[in-house]
Each structure stands twice: as C-alpha cells, then as structure tokens.
Amino acid sequence: xxxxxxxxxxxxxxxxxxxxxxxxxxxxxxxxxxxxxxxxxxxxxxxxxxxxxxxxxxxxxxxxxxxxxxxxxxxxxxxxxxxxxxxxxxxxxxxxxxxxxxxxxxxxxxxxxxxxxxxxxxxxxxxxxxxxxxxxxxxxxxxxxxxxxxxxxxxxxxxxxxxxxxxxxxxxxxxxxxxxxxxxxxxxxxxxxxxxxxxxxxxxxxxxxxxxxxxxxxxxxxxxxxxxxxxxxxxxxxxxxxxxxxxxxxxxxxxxxxxxxxxxxxxxxxxxxxxxxxxxxxxxxxxxxxxxxxxxxxxxxxxxxxxxxxxxxxxxxxxxxxxxxxxxxxxxxxxxxxxxxxxxxxxxxxxxxxxxxxxxxxxxxxxxxxxxxxxxxxxxxxxxxxxxxxxxxxxxxxxxxxxxxxxxxxxxxxxxxxxxxxxxxxxxxxxxxxxxxxxxxxxxxxxxxxxxxxxxxxxxxxxxxxxxxxxxxxxxxxxxxxx
Amino acid sequence: xxxxxxxxxxxxxxxxxxxxxxxxxxxxxxxxxxxxxxxxxxxxxxxxxxxxxxxxxxxxxxxxxxxxxxxxxxxxxxxxxxxxxxxxxxxxxxxxxxxxxxxxxxxxxxxxxxxxxxxxxxxxxxxxxxxxxxxxxxxxxxxxxxxxxxxxxxxxxxxxxxxxxxxxxxxxxxxxxxxxxxxxxxxxxxxxxxxxxxxxxxxxxxxxxxxxxxxxxxxxxxxxxxxxxxxxxxxxxxxxxxxxxxxxxxxxxxxxxxxxxxxxxxxxxxxxxxxxxxxxxxxxxxxxxxxxxxxxxxxxxxxxxxxxxxxxxxxxxxxxxxxxxxxxxxxxxxxxxxxxxxxxxxxxxxxxxxxxxxxxxxxxxxxxxxxxxxxxxxxxxxxxxxxxxxxxxxxxxxxxxxxxxxxxxxxxxxxxxxxxxxxxxxxxxxxxxxxxxxxxxxxxxxxxxxxxxxxxxxxxxxxxxxxxxxxxxxxxxxxxx
Numbered sequence: 001x002x003x004x005x006x007x008x009x010x011x012x013x014x015x016x017x018x019x020x021x022x023x024x025x026x027x028x029x030x031x032x033x034x035x036x037x038x039x040x041x042x043x044x045x046x047x048x049x050x051x052x053x054x055x056x057x058x059x060x061x062x063x064x065x066x067x068x069x070x071x072x073x074x075x076x077x078x079x080x081x082x083x084x085x086x087x088x089x090x091x092x093x094x095x096x097x098x099x100x101x102x103x104x105x106x107x108x109x110x111x112x113x114x115x116x117x118x119x120x121x122x123x124x125x126x127x128x129x130x131x132x133x134x135x136x137x138x139x140x141x142x143x144x145x146x147x148x149x150x151x152x153x154x155x156x157x158x159x160x161x162x163x164x165x166x167x168x169x170x171x172x173x174x175x176x177x178x179x180x181x182x183x184x185x186x187x188x189x190x191x192x193x194x195x196x197x198x199x200x201x202x203x204x205x206x207x208x209x210x211x212x213x214x215x216x217x218x219x220x221x222x223x224x225x226x227x228x229x230x231x232x233x234x235x236x237x238x239x240x241x242x243x244x245x246x247x248x249x250x251x252x253x254x255x256x257x258x259x260x261x262x263x264x265x266x267x268x269x270x271x272x273x274x275x276x277x278x279x280x281x282x283x284x285x286x287x288x289x290x291x292x293x294x295x296x297x298x299x300x301x302x303x304x305x306x307x308x309x310x311x312x313x314x315x316x317x318x319x320x321x322x323x324x325x326x327x328x329x330x331x332x333x334x335x336x337x338x339x340x341x342x343x344x345x346x347x348x349x350x351x352x353x354x355x356x357x358x359x360x361x362x363x364x365x366x367x368x369x370x371x372x373x374x375x376x377x378x379x380x381x382x383x384x385x386x387x388x389x390x391x392x393x394x395x396x397x398x399x400x401x402x403x404x405x406x407x408x409x410x411x412x413x414x415x416x417x418x419x420x421x422x423x424x425x426x427x428x429x430x431x432x433x434x435x436x437x438x439x440x441x442x443x444x445x446x447x448x449x450x451x452x453x454x455x456x457x458x459x460x461x462x463x464x465x466x467x468x469x470x471x472x473x474x475x476x477x478x479x480x481x482x483x
Numbered sequence: 484x485x486x487x488x489x490x491x492x493x494x495x496x497x498x499x500x501x502x503x504x505x506x507x508x509x510x511x512x513x514x515x516x517x518x519x520x521x522x523x524x525x526x527x528x529x530x531x532x533x534x535x536x537x538x539x540x541x542x543x544x545x546x547x548x549x550x551x552x553x554x555x556x557x558x559x560x561x562x563x564x565x566x567x568x569x570x571x572x573x574x575x576x577x578x579x580x581x582x583x584x585x586x587x588x589x590x591x592x593x594x595x596x597x598x599x600x601x602x603x604x605x606x607x608x609x610x611x612x613x614x615x616x617x618x619x620x621x622x623x624x625x626x627x628x629x630x631x632x633x634x635x636x637x638x639x640x641x642x643x644x645x646x647x648x649x650x651x652x653x654x655x656x657x658x659x660x661x662x663x664x665x666x667x668x669x670x671x672x673x674x675x676x677x678x679x680x681x682x683x684x685x686x687x688x689x690x691x692x693x694x695x696x697x698x699x700x701x702x703x704x705x706x707x708x709x710x711x712x713x714x715x716x717x718x719x720x721x722x723x724x725x726x727x728x729x730x731x732x733x734x735x736x737x738x739x740x741x742x743x744x745x746x747x748x749x750x751x752x753x754x755x756x757x758x759x760x761x762x763x764x765x766x767x768x769x770x771x772x773x774x775x776x777x778x779x780x781x782x783x784x785x786x787x788x789x790x791x792x793x794x795x796x797x798x799x800x801x802x803x804x805x806x807x808x809x810x811x812x813x814x815x816x817x818x819x820x821x822x823x824x825x826x827x828x829x830x831x832x833x834x835x836x837x838x839x840x841x842x843x844x845x846x847x848x849x850x851x852x853x854x855x856x857x858x859x860x861x862x863x864x865x866x867x868x869x870x871x872x873x874x875x876x877x878x879x880x881x882x883x884x885x886x887x888x889x890x891x892x893x894x895x896x897x898x899x900x901x902x903x904x905x906x907x908x909x910x911x912x913x914x915x916x917x918x919x920x921x922x923x924x925x926x927x928x929x930x931x932x933x934x935x936x937x938x939x940x941x942x943x944x945x946x947x948x949x950x951x952x953x954x955x956x957x958x959x960x961x962x963x964x
Contacts, residue, residue: 042579042580045805045806046800046805047580047581048561048567048569048577048579048682048683048800048806049560049561049567049579049581049583049678049680049681049682049683050581050680051678051679051714051715052716053713053714053716054716081796083795083796083799083843085799085802085820087816090800090804090805091800092796092798092799092800092802093796093799143816145804145805272845274795274796274840274844274845275843276792276793276796276843276848276852279685279687279717279793280683280686280716281716281717282716
C-alpha cells in the first residue's frame with residue numbers, strides 16, 4: 001500500500017509569546033534568560049492572598065492578530081481557570097480563555113509549492129498565561145522549578161484541521177510566524193520558546209469522511225522539526241493501522257535527537273480540567289471604536305508591502321517579494337530607500353553582498369554591521385563614479401568587519417577614489433597614443449581590439465583607479481576623431 | 484477604659500486622657516486575662532513600640548483618624564513579616580512578604596495591630612471549631628461557640644480585648660458571629676473593600692468588613708478600609724462615603740422591606756426580639772412593607788455549590804511545593820501532593836474541596852455549578868426588584884443564638900443552615916450588617932439590615948440611630964443583663 005491511498009489531517013495549535021514588558025497578570029519582567037525565579041513575584045508564585053491584574057498591553061496585540069486574519073473580535077469575553085496540578089503551575093490552575101476566546105473564526109492563505117494558494121481556517125485565538133519550567137537535570141534526584149516563565153502572556157492560535165501535509169503545516173506555521181513578527185506582537189524567537197507548535201495529527205483512507213483517531217504532538221520548537229515530527233507520526237499511524245492495530249488518542253512528545261515521537265500521557269486517563277470563569281478578573285469588554293482604532297493603526301502586511309514595492313518603487317515582483325517576506329529585511333530596505341531612491345541598486349546589494357555575508361553568521365539583518373546609511377553611501381559613491389563596483393565591494397567587506405565607519409573616509413584614507421578627471425584622462429590617452437604609433441596605425445585599419453590595449457595600459461598607469469566607463473568612452477571618442 | 488468604644492478611644496487618645504501606650508498595655512493585660520477565650524492566634528510582639536511611636540506622632544500633631552488605636556486582624560489578612568495562618572496547619576508558619584490592602588489602609592490611618600484573630604480554617608465554618616488552633620469560646624457563655632468564621636474577631640471585640648477588628652464574610656462570617664457575640668458587624672458591598680492580601684476562600688463572595696461595638700465604630704473603620712485598589716480588579720471604582728458624617732442625618736420616612744416567610748421560621752423568643760426591633764425602628768421614622776424574594780430558599784444550596792467550587796481551585800496552591808505545610812519524605816510527586824494536602828488541611832476544608840471539585844467535573848458542571856450560577860442571578864434579580872420598592876431590607880441574622888461547642892460539629896448540614904439568612908446578600912453582592920437587638924436566655928441576638936449596592940451609609944445610619952435609642956450594643960458579657 002502506498003501513501004497516496006492515505007490522507008493526513010493536521011491541525012496546529014501555536015503558542016505565541018506576546019512581547020510585553022511585564023507579565024500578563026503581574027508586573028514582573030518578561031525578559032528572557034534571568035537567573036531562575038528572579039523574575040517571579042508574589043503573584044507569579046501564587047502566594048496566598050495575591051490577585052491577578054490583567055496587563056492591558058495584551059489586548060491590542062490579540063486584536064491586531066485577529067483583524068489580520070479576518071477574524072471576529074469578541075466585544076465581550078472572559079478568562080477561565082483550567083485546573084490541574086503540576087509543580088511549575090503555581091496556583092494549581094492556569095488562567096486561560098475557554099468558551100469565550102477574544103478571537104474567533106479567521107483564516108490565512110498559504111502558498112503551495114505549485115504556486116496555488118490554500119486557505120487554512122483559524123478556529124480561535126485566546127489569551128492565557130504560560131507555566132513555569134521544571135528543571136529535571138539541575139539537581140541530583142530532585143526537580144527544580146523556575147517560575148520566570150510563569151505568567152508570560154501567550155496567544156494560543158488554534159487552526160481548523162484543514163492542513164493535509166507536513167509541508168503545508170510548515171508553510172502555515174511560517175505564515176503565522178511571519179504575521180506575528182510583522183505585527184510586532186511577538187519576537188517569534190523559537191529558540192527561546194516564543195513560538196511553539198503542537199500538532200494534532202490523524203490519518204484516514206482517501207475518500208473517507210470520518211476523521212481518524214488523532215494524536216497530539218507537543219514540544220516542537222522549529223519548523224524543520226515540525227515537518228519531521230508530522231512525517232514520522234503519519235508513518236507510525238499508517239503502519240499501526242496497516243498492521244491491524246489502532247491509533248490511541250494520546251499526547252506524544254517529539255524527540256528531535258532521535259527523530260521520533262513517544263507517548264507523554266493518554267487523553268483517556270487525562271485530567272478533567274474543570275474549567276470555570278475566573279472570579280478574580282472582570283469580564284473583558286471591548287469597545288467597537290477601540291477595535292476600529294487598532295484596525296486603523298495596523299502595520300502594512302507582507303502582501304500589501306510587496307504590492308507597494310512593485311507599484312511605487314518600480315521593483316520587479318520577485319525583488320518586491322524577496323524584500324517583503326521578512327519584516328526586518330523590509331525595514332532595512334525602507335531605511336535605505338528613505339536615503340536613496342535607487343531601489344534596484346539597494347535590492348541588488350541586499351540580495352548580493354548582504355545576503356552572502358548574513359548566510360554565514362548567526363545574526364539577522366537588524367544587527368548587520370553595515371548600516372543603511374553606509375550602504376547608501378556606497379551606492380551613492382558608485383553611482384557618481386567616485387568608486388568602482390569592485391572597490392565598493394571591498395569597502396563593504398571592511399565595514400562588515402567593523403574596521404571603519406565612514407565610506408568617504410575609507411575612500412580618502414586608502415586613496416580608493418577613481419580617476420574621473422576628464423582632462424587628466426585625456427592627457428593620459430594623448431600620451432599613450434603618442435607613445436604607441438603602431439597601435440594607432442592598427443586602429444586606423446579598423447582593428448578595434450586595440451582599444452583594450454590602451455585601456456589596460458592606462459589602468460596600469462593609474463594603478464586601476466581610472467574610471468573604466470569614462471576611460472572607455474574617452475578612448476572611443478578619440479579613436480573616432482582619428483578616422 | 485474597659486467598656487470604651489472605638490469612638491471613645493479615639494477621643495481618649497486625642498484628648499490625652501490616656502496614651503496609646505497605656506491603652507495598649509491595658510488591652511494586652513486584658514488579652515492575657517482572657518486567654519481561655521482563644522481569640523488570638525498570634526500577638527504582635529512589637530505593638531508597645533508601635534504604640535510609643537504613635538504617641539510621638541501625636542505629639543508632632545498628626546491627625547490620622549485612627550492614630551494609636553490597637554485593632555485586631557482576622558488571621559486571613561496577610562501582614563508583612565507576620566505569620567498569617569488562615570486558621571490552618573497548612574499555613575502554620577507562612578509569612579507573607581506583603582500587607583493586605585486592608586492592613587495597609589488601616590496602618591495608613593494610624594491604627595496599630597494587636598495581633599491576628601482565630602478563625603475557622605480558611606474561613607470555612609460557622610462556629611470557629613474548624614480552626615487548627617482550637618475553638619474560640621463565646622465571652623457570653625464559654626461553653627458556647629462565638630460563631631464563625633470571624634469568631635476570634637467577634638469574641639475579641641465582645642470581650643473588650645480591642646474596640647474594633649477586621650473580619651471577612653463569604654456567606655455570613657462577619658454577621659453571624661457578630662450576632663452570637665452581641666456586637667455590630669458589617670459586610671460591605673462586593674468590591675467595596677479590596678481583597679488583595681486576603682487569603683481567598685470563594686473569590687466572588689469574599690468581602691472584608693469591620694466588626695466593632697457600634698455602628699458608628701463600624702462607619703469609622705469602613706471608611707479607612709474601603710476604596711478602589713488597582714491590585715484587585717474586582718474592587719469598585721465607586722467613591723467612598725464619609726460614613727460617620729452621614730450617621731445622624733435625617734433619614735425621613737425610609738421604607739424597610741420585610742420578607743414574611745423568614746419571620747415565620749423564628750422561635751417565639753427571637754420573634755419577639757424582631758418585633759421589638761421593628762417597633763424601635765418605627766420610632767425613628769421607618770415604615771415597613773412586605774416584599775417578595777421568590778428564590779430566597781435556593782440561596783443555601785446555590786452558595787454551597789459556588790463557594791466550594793471556587794475554593795476547590797483557590798486552595799490548589801497549597802500543594803507543598805513552594806510554601807506551607809509539606810509532608811515528611813514523600814516518595815514521589817504524587818505522594819508529596821496527596822500527603823501534604825491530606826495532612827495539612829482539615830476535614831471541613833477537604834469536604835468543601837471535594838464537593839467543589841465534584842460540582843465542576845464535566846458531566847456535573849451543568850447540573851451543579853452552572854445551575855447554581857443561574858440561581859445566583861435570579862436571587863440578585865429578586866433583590867434588585869425589591870429595592871425598587873424599599874430602601875432597606877430587614878431580616879434575622881441567625882436562626883438561633885450561640886449554640887454549644889460540639890453541638891453541631893458532627894452535622895455539616897445543620898451547620899450550613901446557620902447561614903440561611905446571610906448567604907443571599909453575598910450571592911447578590913449587597914451590603915448587610917448585623918446589630919445587637921436583644922437577648923434570648925442571656926445570649927445576644929442580632930438583627931440584619933440589608934442595603935442597596937454601595938449604600939452602606941444608609942444601613943449604618945439606621946443602625947446608628949437605632950443604637951442611639953437602645954443600649955443592646957453596650958451590654959458587656961462581664962456584666963450580663
């Protein structure tokens with residue numbers, strides 16, 4: 001039997017950490033990487049008598065996401081308590097939203113490999129607090145609890161089971177990632193856990209209407225692993241069914257070192273979360289005007305950006321897409337464009353030198369050692385003929401290594417300017433013509449190849465600094481006057 | 484100094500009749516004399532220093548309204564650097580790094596804290612017998628209970644160990660002990676007083692309030708305790724009245740509602756107290772009208788679903804992981820949880836956690852929790868309708884006078900019925916007070932006044948004017964009638 005006879009059904013739950021200064025229900029800092037429990041106050045610790053107070057920063061972020069996926073924004077919603085015991089859950093319940101999420105019924109388009117688009121429906125996105133971390137390896141025979149992450153605001157985005165392949169799942173997750181970073185509602189840092197995926201996966205025979213038994217894979221923290229984990233799980237499920245066994249509904253953990261999933265806990269014996277409305281918080285009531293206001297201030301999204309670059313900046317679609325795909329790149333490009341309207345040149349530099357160098361380092365363009373200002377200086381100095389492209393690339397290299405800060409200073413200090421003085425070049429050409437009568441004769445006979453001889457000669461004389469185009473033009477002009 | 488009210492103590496200190504230090508020494512001695520009442524779980528070791536400081540502050544011309552007044556806090560309010568136990572072994576050694584807003588508000592007003600009063604464990608109980616620290620005895624008859632859960636505060640005020648104390652009321656926990664001990668106790672509107680730092684029992688019902696000898700004293704305390712607090716999202720952004728200034732205002736012909744079925748349940752002696760109270764209130768110009776509260780009888784069942792449901796979640800944090808009681812040498816995580824909670828929590832608390840957990844379990848949620856919330860809305864609507872016709876509602880505070888220690892301890896259903904007249908105002912979120920209105924067999928009886936939302940000023944003024952023509956509130960257990 002082959003895979004083509006099986007259909008995979010996937011739904012993703014994505015936990016996005018909202019980038020706020022303080023936690024969702026306390027004023028403790030959300031900065032990543034502090035010493036364990038340094039960023040957990042009495043509310044995060046769930047000490048007796050403490051009460052949560054909602055950080056209002058989370059609402060515009062959730063609303064911006066909802067509006068960007070064409071979803072309904074609930075003007076009234078509320079928080080619920082989800083009850084379960086775990087050492088890194090200080091209160092014994094998580095404050096989340098169960099039956100009234102703030103965002104409902106949205107969708108997002110993903111582009112398939114064949115160029116077609118598919119719409120993935122988003123069932124809901126709700127606000128909740130993150131739990132802390134259990135540190136199982138920190139102490140011998142004991143488990144440590146770090147509550148720095150407890151109370152970090154999360155937006156959990158739940159898709160409908162509209163995804164059919166691991167590839168689509170990856171594309172969907174990337175689209176959501178692009179969207180939340182574009183909206184600046186999350187830093188999207190997967191290594192730090194700001195963007196985490198759980199995948200609900202089931203298989204059924206082609207043409208079947210009923211969904212198969214699903215498993216939920218947790219602990220996926222990269223796009224690559226998302227694809228691996230789903231592919232692995234699909235194979236495992238098909239093998240089970242084909243060998244006459246059944247898929248058990250359960251939660252499985254993805255182990256990236258072994259590239260396999262293994263059972264975490266069975267849902268059948270799983271806890272009943274006993275949700276009920278959180279009595280310590282008032283219901284959330286959002287004014288339509290407030291929502292409309294956020295709509296007005298929504299940043300430009302990738303597709304809109306691409307169209308603008310094509311229409312207003314005169315860029316080819318491919319280039320416009322290249323730039324708009326990544327917010328940081330688009331922002332870098334736009335900073336350059338503010339300084340220099342030569343959009344094509346900017347794109348060429350970004351696609352060429354910039355990307356070549358970025359691909360070898362860990363940093364993103366936001367932290368590029370070459371600033372938009374410096375890049376535009378380079379472009380200006382090549383366009384006005386001060387330096388050649390080759391020299392410009394050399395200077396780019398110096399800037400990248402942080403050896404210099406001013407393009408013009410490098411040009412002066414290292415005497416890199418081209419010789420573009422027409423009269424000086426004229427004199428050099430005249431001198432060369434006089435000293436090489438034999439070659440002049442050949443030219444007169446129509447041997448244009450000799451042109452190159454004179455260019456080479458003068459380049460050598462000027463140690464390569466003669467402006468090649470100007471030199472070429474002047475020689476051609478002189479030669480034609482000879483005839 | 485013995486029988487002085489809060490109002491008189493404020494005057495006494497201000498007019499230098501005695502210093503805060505002298506008053507405090509006197510009260511500390513009195514507390515020592517009355518240790519058998521078991522009113523306090525802990526005493527503030529530093530209070531004499533604080534009293535001295537208050538006296539100095541007075542010399543410097545401070546005009547803080549409660550300057551140098553020793554008060555007592557129910558041991559449910561967290562106080563920085565002080566043990567706060569909630570009457571439980573679970574928190575026997577818990578020291579909070581913060582003050583409850585009630586505590587800090589009263590400190591700001593100049594009050595000093597004598598200590599923390601005994602209470603039913605996590606405020607779950609109506610007799611103070613569920614406290615890990617032993618029962619409190621009723622100063623009027625030491626074989627009887629003081630009521631609960633704020634029994635320590637009620638008994639302390641009644642025995643003149645302090646002139647005022649804080650309490651909390653989730654289903655009657657201020658008003659029932661106030662009635663049993665012959666003092667005045669007020670449960671404010673839900674949201675009037677911040678819940679920050681007050682250990683939660685049932686979040687949507689819990690409300691802190693004052694317990695004192697007189698309505699006037701409660702008015703003084705309430706003003707200082709109240710106000711919006713950004714640390715409690717459910718605290719109301721409603722201006723705080725100058726309750727004391729409004730006590731003697733002419734009330735005109737206020738209409739007081741009577742729900743007849745409640746009166747019929749009373750025994751003849753208590754019924755007589757009620758009738759006499761109505762007569763006295765008529766003397767100060769009140770008129771009486773019958774009202775209907777069709778869903779009143781569902782208050783107890785609704786309360787005993789909602790409160791346990793909320794408590795089952797509120798008490799999950801007592802797991803032995805971060806603070807509080809932890810069992811010895813657990814073999815694994817599950818055992819750590821199970822034994823810490825089994826050993827650290829008392830029977831009544833565990834009963835309510837179990838009941839609440841059950842009420843929230845999927846499959847039972849609709850039949851219990853959801854239904855109870857629907858009933859709660861109906862009860863609230865009944866009150867809203869009634870307050871269209873009347874200004875205040877009068878009701879008994881308790882079904883009986885203080886019962887004997889141990890009398891009902893084995894019968895939770897009997898015990899739960901103690902709250903029959905009080906829970907409905909918690910469910911509706913309304914303010915209600917209990918004021919001393921007479922005696923039956925030498926035991927005090929309270930009468931309850933229920934006011935409209937945020938109209939504490941009205942019920943306090945009625946109680947004050949009632950107290951200006953009666954003296955039940957000034958009768959002391961040391962000199963029984």
